[in-house]
Amino acid sequence: MNKNKDVAGEEQSGALMADVARLAGVAISTVSRALANPGRVNEKTRAKINAAARQLGYTPNAMARGLRVGKSNIIMIILPGSLYYGVSQIIPQVLQSINKSLIQGGYNLMIANLDRDELSERHILDLAFGGSVRGVIILSSKLPEVDGRSLANSGLPIVSMLLDMSDAGLLSVVTNDREAVRDVTAELIRLGHRRFFYIAGPEGNYHDVERYGGVIEALEAAGLSEERVRRSGGHLDYQHGFDIGVQAADDFATLRERPTAVIATSDDMAISFVSRIQRAGLSIPGDLSVVSFDGSPVCEFSSPPLSTIEQPVEEMGRAAVDLLLDALGQTQNPTARTVIPSRFILRESIAAPKN
Amino acid sequence: MNKNKDVAGEEQSGALMADVARLAGVAISTVSRALANPGRVNEKTRAKINAAARQLGYTPNAMARGLRVGKSNIIMIILPGSLYYGVSQIIPQVLQSINKSLIQGGYNLMIANLDRDELSERHILDLAFGGSVRGVIILSSKLPEVDGRSLANSGLPIVSMLLDMSDAGLLSVVTNDREAVRDVTAELIRLGHRRFFYIAGPEGNYHDVERYGGVIEALEAAGLSEERVRRSGGHLDYQHGFDIGVQAADDFATLRERPTAVIATSDDMAISFVSRIQRAGLSIPGDLSVVSFDGSPVCEFSSPPLSTIEQPVEEMGRAAVDLLLDALGQTQNPTARTVIPSRFILRESIAAPKN
């Protein structure tokens, strides 16, 4: 049945199941069984079939199979359109980790970008409703929704990673943003710090809300007023982390009573902030302690090495896949929210305040 | 024909073309045409059909279409198993850029990781030979090949990005690694540097060969011996860029006649090298000039800000997609090798040698 010509120069990819069947001298359905349910077929015929398949270099057609069984084996990961540097650094790890886990389950990973435009939303919805995709991992807070169709009621299992969207009914894998920042802030307070400077991500963003919330909680727990912390930033997108840090350094310079400890929402903000602040003549941690969030490897090699809260991205990736695969298997909903604890990495950017 | 029950709690995704046809009061084939060849159908019926489709939230089934037309609309990007930090940083940009271009052409992007194990090779080949994939962009120097099947003769168009594989018959999009490093080295020579230190990636790797080659060429052009440059590294994978830099700093310390200029194969090597070298009491660029390759944004905020050769990744991504899309359209092979020039970013890490 292979319609490919033997003519030289002709495409020659694509032995069919029928070709294997003929070569092995059995029926097509037997081949199908031998490949899928090796148990339900005679040992000898199976051997013949395997031999024939190998000889022909047979590879099953995924689309035909998918059409027939009504399922694809593709998982879609939705990345936010604006990747900020901090996350940008970890995205490859996330993808690697997720992809590796998926492959072992027999799945493939497709990428989708969720920009703010309708085109990308429509595109994602086409994928979801067009049967191309079996499940979704989403790293964005917005669920695509265009004229009636919404990802939420696509019938696909969806796992949110990094952002807690369990309120919206999505399985979520997150780290303990709030708690981690709270603990770090508490530690700074313990060291004697009383005036704080917070470098913010975009106002209202989940990470910003959680992490800033952690700062406030720590202040409250220590009986300190919220006034103790100055915010900078909040208008720029995470994508511009370095710019935010630069801007924050300018803001910092204008303050009369200078804070002694800085908490940044992401590593890149801290990195550019530190760079500018040092250039302005301040020393870290002598004049100023700095800590940030993400755990970028580069922090170790800053001067001074930067303390940071490391996101357990690989574990989160694995957890997200596990959750998704579970959801694909059963109809029951497992735990809606999985928290993977972060790890605080203490480096030289933190010290007790001078005065 | 929609077999989905209206029962509450039942999955309800998936209006079929037949459903649209019935609602519009036309034949199924007419719907197909109206959606694909809007020109070849009456204006009024087309309107009816579109209305019906929208009302039902109809989305064509991609697998059915793919099976029928014998083509998928998925492009596979093969990432090297070990992403080194420098490239790791640019991967998200690359993916974004590539994905955006692809979507406009109606394609989707699937990710594959090429590790050194047979499993991942087999997986990629299954994708390629199973009709799941229409074309390939590869960022790895190794073409998957397992028992007879090789990606090279899958019949799929392949574009190599970052690495020049035009020798292997692949369309390649690269930057001018050799030339860029040659020019930078020449500039260092012009400044008066005569002793060089080169921090290498894995021995034999394309980037290492090209970039080191650039150093040598510059030396030759200036009538200087190859002995002028000391190599460090070469055994560790790019993945361990930071470690390589750390190791290089140790190596550097053991040299009797100290080089005055350092050229690193990637930014991360330079970053960790600088960190350690400064800790050892040397100053940059006072005692030592440093330049590296990649153009990571973070280099701007190192102390001192690092000079680097920036890879034009977005342009390369676009070029790769263009090439691939061309190859999908025609059978003729366009230019085998596209070079997108890099951009040298001069920062404070470079100066004339002291003595």
Added chain:
DNA sequence: TTGTAGGCGTTATCAC
């Protein structure tokens, strides 16, 4: 244990 037959949702080739 194996073979026969029908269909998954779409497109393309025919007639009309």
Added chain:
DNA sequence: GTGATAACGCCTACAA
């Protein structure tokens, strides 16, 4: 311009 109808490659009752 529109409507039947036959594939596309595979899986899965069901029959043998």
